[in-house]
Amino acid sequence: xxxxxxxxxxxxxxxxxxxxxxxxxxxxxxxxxxxxxxxxxxxxxxxxxxxxxxxxxxxxxxxxxxxxxxxxxxxxxxxxxxxxxxxxxxxxxxxxxxxxxxxxxxxxxxxxxxxxxxxxxxxxxxxxxxxxxxxxxxxxxxxxxxxxxxxxxxxxxxxxxxxxxxxxxxxxxxxxxxxxxxxxxxxxxxxxxxxxxxxxxxxxxxxxxxxxxxxxxxxxxxxxxxxxxxxxxxxxxxxxxxxxxxxxxxxxxxxxxxxxxxxxxxxxxxxxxxxxxxxxxxxxxxxxxxxxxxxxxxxxxxxxxxxxxxxxxxxxxxxxx
Amino acid sequence: xxxxxxxxxxxxxxxxxxxxxxxxxxxxxxxxxxxxxxxxxxxxxxxxxxxxxxxxxxxxxxxxxxxxxxxxxxxxxxxxxxxxxxxxxxxxxxxxxxxxxxxxxxxxxxxxxxxxxxxxxxxxxxxxxxxxxxxxxxxxxxxxxxxxxxxxxxxxxxxxxxxxxxxxxxxxxxxxxxxxxxxxxxxxxxxxxxxxxxxxxxxxxxxxxxxxxxxxxxxxxxxxxxxxxxxxxxxxxxxxxxxxxxxxxxxxxxxxxxxxxxxxxxxxxxxxxxxxxxxxxxxxxxxxxxxxxxxxxxxxxxxxxxxxxxxxx
Amino acid sequence: xxxxxxxxxxxxxxxxxxxxxxxxxxxxxxxxxxxxxxxxxxxxxxxxxxxxxxxxxxxxxxxxxxxxxxxxxxxxxxxxxxxxxxxxxxxxxxxxxxxxxxxxxxxxxxxxxxxxxxxxxxxxxxxxxxxxxxxxxxxxxxxxxxxxxxxxxxxxxxxxxxxxxxxxxxxxxxxxxxxxxxxxxxxxxxxxxxxxxxxxxxxxxxxxxxxxxxxxxxxxxxxxxxxxxxxxxxxxxxxxxxxxxxxxxxxxxxxxxxxxxxxxxxxxxxxxxxxxxxxxxxxxxxxxxxxxxxxxxxxxxxxxxxxxxxxxxxxxxxxxxxxxxx
Numbered sequence: 001x002x003x004x005x006x007x008x009x010x011x012x013x014x015x016x017x018x019x020x021x022x023x024x025x026x027x028x029x030x031x032x033x034x035x036x037x038x039x040x041x042x043x044x045x046x047x048x049x050x051x052x053x054x055x056x057x058x059x060x061x062x063x064x065x066x067x068x069x070x071x072x073x074x075x076x077x078x079x080x081x082x083x084x085x086x087x088x089x090x091x092x093x094x095x096x097x098x099x100x101x102x103x104x105x106x107x108x109x110x111x112x113x114x115x116x117x118x119x120x121x122x123x124x125x126x127x128x129x130x131x132x133x134x135x136x137x138x139x140x141x142x143x144x145x146x147x148x149x150x151x152x153x154x155x156x157x158x159x160x161x162x163x164x165x166x167x168x169x170x171x172x173x174x175x176x177x178x179x180x181x182x183x184x185x186x187x188x189x190x191x192x193x194x195x196x197x198x199x200x201x202x203x204x205x206x207x208x209x210x211x212x213x214x215x216x217x218x219x220x221x222x223x224x225x226x227x228x229x230x231x232x233x234x235x236x237x238x239x240x241x242x243x244x245x246x247x248x249x250x251x252x253x254x255x256x257x258x259x260x261x262x263x264x265x266x267x268x269x270x271x272x273x274x275x276x277x278x279x280x281x282x283x284x285x286x287x288x289x290x291x292x293x294x295x296x297x298x299x300x301x302x303x304x305x306x307x308x309x310x311x312x313x314x315x316x317x318x319x320x321x
Numbered sequence: 322x323x324x325x326x327x328x329x330x331x332x333x334x335x336x337x338x339x340x341x342x343x344x345x346x347x348x349x350x351x352x353x354x355x356x357x358x359x360x361x362x363x364x365x366x367x368x369x370x371x372x373x374x375x376x377x378x379x380x381x382x383x384x385x386x387x388x389x390x391x392x393x394x395x396x397x398x399x400x401x402x403x404x405x406x407x408x409x410x411x412x413x414x415x416x417x418x419x420x421x422x423x424x425x426x427x428x429x430x431x432x433x434x435x436x437x438x439x440x441x442x443x444x445x446x447x448x449x450x451x452x453x454x455x456x457x458x459x460x461x462x463x464x465x466x467x468x469x470x471x472x473x474x475x476x477x478x479x480x481x482x483x484x485x486x487x488x489x490x491x492x493x494x495x496x497x498x499x500x501x502x503x504x505x506x507x508x509x510x511x512x513x514x515x516x517x518x519x520x521x522x523x524x525x526x527x528x529x530x531x532x533x534x535x536x537x538x539x540x541x542x543x544x545x546x547x548x549x550x551x552x553x554x555x556x557x558x559x560x561x562x563x564x565x566x567x568x569x570x571x572x573x574x575x576x577x578x579x580x581x582x583x584x585x586x587x588x589x590x591x592x593x594x595x596x597x598x599x600x601x602x603x604x605x606x607x608x609x610x611x612x613x614x615x616x617x618x619x620x621x622x623x624x625x626x627x628x629x630x631x632x633x634x
Numbered sequence: 635x636x637x638x639x640x641x642x643x644x645x646x647x648x649x650x651x652x653x654x655x656x657x658x659x660x661x662x663x664x665x666x667x668x669x670x671x672x673x674x675x676x677x678x679x680x681x682x683x684x685x686x687x688x689x690x691x692x693x694x695x696x697x698x699x700x701x702x703x704x705x706x707x708x709x710x711x712x713x714x715x716x717x718x719x720x721x722x723x724x725x726x727x728x729x730x731x732x733x734x735x736x737x738x739x740x741x742x743x744x745x746x747x748x749x750x751x752x753x754x755x756x757x758x759x760x761x762x763x764x765x766x767x768x769x770x771x772x773x774x775x776x777x778x779x780x781x782x783x784x785x786x787x788x789x790x791x792x793x794x795x796x797x798x799x800x801x802x803x804x805x806x807x808x809x810x811x812x813x814x815x816x817x818x819x820x821x822x823x824x825x826x827x828x829x830x831x832x833x834x835x836x837x838x839x840x841x842x843x844x845x846x847x848x849x850x851x852x853x854x855x856x857x858x859x860x861x862x863x864x865x866x867x868x869x870x871x872x873x874x875x876x877x878x879x880x881x882x883x884x885x886x887x888x889x890x891x892x893x894x895x896x897x898x899x900x901x902x903x904x905x906x907x908x909x910x911x912x913x914x915x916x917x918x919x920x921x922x923x924x925x926x927x928x929x930x931x932x933x934x935x936x937x938x939x940x941x942x943x944x945x946x947x948x949x950x951x952x953x954x955x956x957x958x959x960x
Contacts, residue, residue, distance in 0.1 A: 057627040060854060086865045089863055105878075116864075167860075446644075446648045446651050450938075454930070458928060461927055542898075546916055564905075574791055584781055585780040596775075625862065
């Protein structure tokens with residue numbers, strides 16, 4: 001069994017406010033193997049983006065990491081100094097932001113924004129070399145190299161997203177985090193881009209953490225899937241196994257809410273109610289108010305993760321004894 | 322920003338809270354309170370500012386705390402008496418500027434289309450024409466007096482407020498609760514007075530404060546040039562007479578320094594009050610404050626990257 | 635390109651508005667403007683002066699529209715009439731001499747103030763809650779609350795009168811010969827130091843605060859976040875990603891503030907007896923030389939409009955998004 005490339009252990013993130021801290025991530029643990037594609041699913045506000053940004057430690061104030069470890073290639077990212085973090089960022093872990101289209105500097109050309117990454121990490125001996133490599137990267141994501149001198153506003157949304165991917169690939173990282181990479185794009189472009197990423201991943205061999213609320217897409221493109229609910233990890237399993245035998249009531253509800261990959265006349269249904277406020281979460285299992293299978297203990301105690309198979313675990317009282 | 326319709330997030334109590342909590346606002350409020358007292362009660366305590374009481378151009382002494390002017394009048398009396406008129410006119414102009422500007426701004430922002438185009442053009446033209454030269458020329462033509470000066474200042478100063486209010490109106494108009502009212506057929510006047518304006522209170526208060534700062538400064542400037550009623554006792558005319566009596570060349574600093582200080586302290590007080598209010602209307606600034614306090618308590622410096630503070634909350 | 639032309643059109647409109655205002659101002663006076671003005675000068679002016687005054691205002695017996703067109707015709711030819719106080723010198727020649735000094739003074743002051751204030755704002759925003767962010771804004775706000783001319787008075791008294799570090803007025807001394815020689819230029823700079831310094835100090839706070847506020851907003855944007863995540867050196871993040879974008883709203887505000895700062899610098903000129911438009915203006919007001927007053931107002935307005943247009947062109951260069959043919 002290969003060593004995981006990323007090992008998140010009991011990670012806790014709080015948002016500090018005048019009225020007290022709000023826990024956005026509560027003792028979350030997740031492993032990623034080299035070259036693996038792990039999808040992270042859940043409703044808005046469940047903590048998936050928070051975890052992604054916490055790994056790179058780019059969460060803006062008022063966020064504070066209040067516990068746990070993030071082991072990457074053996075080093076705890078939470079213990080690194082600012083210069084060490086700066087070297088590690090992008091060289092080993094890169095990220096494609098949600099709507100990367102807005103994550104591009106309006107006053108610099110896209111070529112410049114790829115090239116300055118290369119120059120900042122000493123990955124190009126001269127500016128012409130940086131520009132040449134930037135052109136190569138653009139072509140790798142399917143953009144013609146003569147777009148090197150274009151400004152972001154001159155490109156379509158889909159192209160800007162591809163630029164975001166090119167930037168992420170620039171330094172050949174071992175892990176790329178995709179934070180809702182296609183939410184703001186239309187369906188056709190979305191599929192193209194995801195297939196593009198899949199092709200690149202197979203060719204270059206980087207690991208991927210794929211964050212999205214679209215479960216269908218995630219099941220198509222991931223090896224394993226982790227499901228988040230209200231700042232906690234509730235289930236994690238290989239994609240196929242999750243689709244066929246999800247064990248957590250929330251995951252089952254989610255699957256029923258998304259169109260099946262294979263079509264067919266499956267009736268869609270949504271989970272009644274809405275996610276709880278993180279400032280004042282329900283006692284015991286956080287999902288119990290919306291769960292139709294809740295039993296007494298669900299209202300009292302938080303369930304721990306129960307191992308259900310070699311790579312399948314879920315946090316539900318119904319699975320124990 | 323604020324809650325829709327009936328839920329005004331900034332009532333009078335919130336203002337007072339802000340003054341108490343934010344140091345800058347407290348300083349500002351105290352300064353203004355001081356000058357308000359001087360304006361209200363001061364003239365009763367000092368003598369007649371126009372009386373010739375002593376030898377001209379005397380430096381400050383026990384008899385005359387701020388010395389005497391080039392004509393032998395008591396500088397302290399002049400400064401104190403001048404406070405009342407200067408503050409009154411200044412605030413009045415500030416208020417009227419906001420009234421006029423808001424009227425135009427709301428109309429432009431709410432009705433949009435050609436009305437907006439026309440009104441925007443109007444205030445943009447006013448914004449770009451330099452105000453003080455125009456004010457000087459206008460005041461020179463009109464009969465001198467406080468009404469002229471006030472009128473001229475309103476004429477040259479309303480445009481900025483119109484622009485700001487228009488922007489805010491546009492933003493509010495797009496919000497759901499306004500759209501709902503429009504769809505349900507409420508009259509424009511009702512929507513403007515019941516939904517849009519109440520949600521702008523913090524902005525309007527800030528604008529009144531800002532406009533008053535401008536007004537007091539411009540007022541003093543015009544009077545300094547001799548365009549006000551030079552026989553009246555105001556801060557500006559005090560400075561006019563000081564330069565007329567060659568205060569600069571004779572080194573009689575006490576004839577103009579106190580007035581300048583008063584103008585500056587009032588302006589500064591108003592600006593501080595405004596920045597204090599800014600804290601309560603800008604939730605992001607508040608957020609950061611709690612975060613920094615938390616880090617400080619844990620003995621950790623605020624860093625660029627997300628800080629790690631061990632232990633549970 | 636269309637952007638520049640559109641803006642030019644706007645400024646032409648504004649200029650026309652100013653001209654029209656100028657036309658109606660004399661007619662604002664209660665009663666018949668002609669007699670009102672002339673009543674003031676009766677006995678003091680020779681008949682030729684009265685006639686010139688009449689013509690300058692277009693105060694003839696013709697209908698209003700005709701007067702207006704005659705007036706416009708005069709202005710477009712650069713004929714602002716004849717001065718009353720300096721009769722028979724035409725207004726345009728009197729203004730001409732002073733214009734350069736005003737542009738030099740106000741222009742330098744505005745540019746210096748904007749540059750320093752913007753840099754301070756960037757620094758204050760980057761080092762949030764540092765001393766620059768906590769102490770400087772209130773201190774500069776206090777400085778800016780003083781009337782410009784008052785600061786000028788104090789500066790003149792302390793630094794000129796008492797300490798003798800700077801000359802007490804005028805643009806250059808009597809002992810230097812005007813010309814493009816080093817001695818003259820150095821003398822001009824010495825004389826300009828206090829006036830420019832006063833205006834800079836008074837306006838610094840405004841630029842700093844607005845830049846700081848914009849920077850704080852920009853520093854929270856996605857592209858700055860990405861720049862940090864990319865591991866770029868902090869200097870590049872601050873300058874090329876944050877400040878470069880925060881500059882745009884500042885430049886927009888720059889144009890508007892120009893007129894305001896110019897007004898203040900006019901008053902400053904008076905204190906220093908600087909031979910610019912402000913000095914001329916106050917003489918005109920004191921002697922009720924209406925043609926001169928109005929001429930100065932027009933010239934100042936046109937200068938400000940022109941400067942605004944130049945700023946718009948600069949904005950075009952700064953923001954790639956405006957360069958598209960819409």
